[in-house]
Amino acid sequence: MRRSGRDQSNGFTIFAGSANPDLAAAITRELGVPLGACAIDRFPDGEVAVQLLESVRRKEVFLVQPTAPPVNDHLIELLALADACRRAAAARITAIVPYFGYARADKRIGRREPITGRLVADLLEAVGIAHLVTVDLHTPQIEGFFHAPVDSLTAVPTLCRALRERLPHDLVVVSPDAGRVRLAAHYAQCLGAPVIVLHKRRESGTQTAVTHVVGNVANRACLIVDDMISTGGTVAASVTALLAAGARPEIIVAATHGLLLPGARDQLDHPAVREVVVTDTVRVAEQDWPHLRVVSIAPLIAGALERFLADGSLGDLY
Ligand code: R5P
Secondary structure: OEOOOOOOOOOEEEEEOOOOHHHHHHHHHHHOOOOOOEEEEEOOOOOEEEEEOOOOOOOEEEEEOOOOOOHHHHHHHHHHHHHHHHHOOOOEEEEEEOOOOOOOOOOOOOOOOOOHHHHHHHHHHHOOEEEEEEEOOOOHHHHHHOOOOEEEEOOHHHHHHHHHOOOOOOEEEEEOOHHHHHHHHHHHHHHOOOEEEEEEEEOOOOOEEEEEEEOOOOOOEEEEEEEEEOOOHHHHHHHHHHHHOOOOOOEEEEEEEEOOOOOHHHHHOOOOEEEEEEEEOOOOOOOOOOOEEEEOOHHHHHHHHHHHHOOOOOOOOO
16 A cells, blocks of 8 residues: 655655554644655565555654554554654654554453553564554553553543534433443533443453443433444444333444444444444445544544644643
8 A cells, every 4th residue: 555645844744554544644633734645564474564655754753543443453453664764764653543442452351461561562663653643542541551642532522522513312421331430421421411321241352231320210201322343243232121121112332432343333232322432543445334423533533633733732632
């Protein structure tokens, strides 16, 4: 794959890996700058081949690459791009990783397990990434895996603006597990709705079961919120539990990262689910699904980059 682009004279360049070139293009459009030129390919044996097609000497470089599926390929591509920038004497490398893969591997649950999230942080720093920008990290403590500064932006205000247009009355915001209570509270604050919490037990990588509904959902419409929809198992189990607890069959789902792995659409295709709203942190393949709405976070990321380039604060970003 060969990207177009040209040298930029204003001291910074934005390159896109192959994980989400549309998002990178949307960010550069917001900023009114061209995308940096680079070639990203695969050798016949599957190894990643990367080349920068313009000089980055003493430039600030931004690499846009969510580490979405195929996670390992996209991660290696990001590492290779950063290594290329470092060896070409870039002044500073910032990785914009809107979806940070392996974030769920942030602790050891059993013996003799790795903490792969930490390993990824070490790898990113080893290739000279001096600043990480991400969106709705699965857990905030991942920031502590890095010595470099981490800016974890949130898509909640962006999603709430999109949701507000068509929310049903008597709505409750639903956290699908204890880990999402803070996220749900943020939505609830933005939308002026109460929060209820589900207790989830994960039975396998694809199967989850809801054991308790904490709060009253009788005759209420529900907004289920999550950081990501992967297999759709969590949402499907939540929908079943909410309906069994007396919720109105008016359910909306909002998540920052719509990984939507094969089979997720079937999990979410329930008559009570009116709409699924996600952002474009990862490239969404299910464009032909009428219930799915994708909201762009390019303006949010572009706003953050403008502030970084002006050495400004992110305090007024939202
Ligand atoms: C779990 O802690 C996460 O916040 C998500 O609920 C989960 O990863 C979603 O995965 P799936 O769609 O496969 O249930």
